[in-house]
Amino acid sequence: MSAQGTRKPLGIVSAAAVMAVFVGLLWILEFADEASGGRLDTYGISPRDPAEVPDIFTAPFLHASAEHLSANSIPLFVLGVIAAIRGLGKFFAASVIIIFVSGTGVWLTAPTGTVTLGASGLVFGYFGYVLLRGFADRRPSDIVVGVIVAILYGSILWGVLPVDPAVSWQGHLFGLAGGIGAAFMLRDRRPRELR
Secondary structure, eight states: OOOSSSOOOOOHHHHHHHHHHHHHHHHHHHHHHHTTSGGGGSSSSSSTTTGGGGGGTTTGOOSSSHHHHHHHHHHHHHHHHHTTTOOOOHHHHHHHHHHHHHHHHHHOOOOOOOBBTHHHHHHHHHHHHHHHHHHTTTOHHHHHHHHHOOOOGGGGGGGGOOOOOSSEEEEEEEHHHHHHHHHHHOOOOOOOOOO
């Protein structure tokens, strides 16, 4: 017997629509930030300042420049679509976990006097999530997707190394950790099929 859940996959078209709206929102925020002379950038994460804790949840939606957002937009869209295909509930839960883990890691470990913002923590988080979701769910099709994602995007793992002081390797590393954690925290707990 097999147990089927009531949750249905979102589908690639719906997942792409969700991510198009999300990336579009990031661009609207960036245009508003540039029009205001960068005032929204103050909502990035300043480490170890208790007043900055709420900025853990605003920083992923803001970018230092249009070039910064351009660098994040395509991988965010592609990996986000793959992450969202299994359903909006899991996608939003995974996103919250990734944002919290990435932002908290930055808040705890980033150098004093820095401000960290941008969606790259989500990019690395979605990468880790789709990479290991198939193993966590024991779903062969998602394992294949994870292998393909590893082949296409595996080179981003260099971003977790502290090689460029202008890049938040902390956000990348903790975003990846958040995505891996989300894959296991949100795994399907269906009974295995008996044969």
